[in-house]
Amino acid sequence: xxxxxxxxxxxxxxxxxxxxxxxxxxxxxxxxxxxxxxxxxxxxxxxxxxxxxxxxxxxxxxxxxxxxxxxxxxxxxxxxxxxxxxxxxxxxxxxxxxxxxxxxxxxx
Numbered sequence: 001x002x003x004x005x006x007x008x009x010x011x012x013x014x015x016x017x018x019x020x021x022x023x024x025x026x027x028x029x030x031x032x033x034x035x036x037x038x039x040x041x042x043x044x045x046x047x048x049x050x051x052x053x054x055x056x057x058x059x060x061x062x063x064x065x066x067x068x069x070x071x072x073x074x075x076x077x078x079x080x081x082x083x084x085x086x087x088x089x090x091x092x093x094x095x096x097x098x099x100x101x102x103x104x105x106x107x108x
Contacts, residue, residue, distance in 0.1 A: 084101060087100050087101060
């Protein structure tokens, strides 16, 4: 059918044509697919500013949660202290009082 030389030349022509077509396609789509360095820098600065604002909001929220947790711990501590005081004056057997006050859940 084809001699080895003809087949090699045919393959070379096909390769050159595909390279030219690829280059033309890439050049025609270059404006739509890629951004300039200035656009990239501007977008990056905007995203960095948004991220900084979000981090600041998150830190404020964490501070509020931390304060709320401290308040809840303080309230729980006071409630436990009051309930332990009630146990000391309750009319229950001494062994039961000791079990409750020693935080073993009142196990018998």
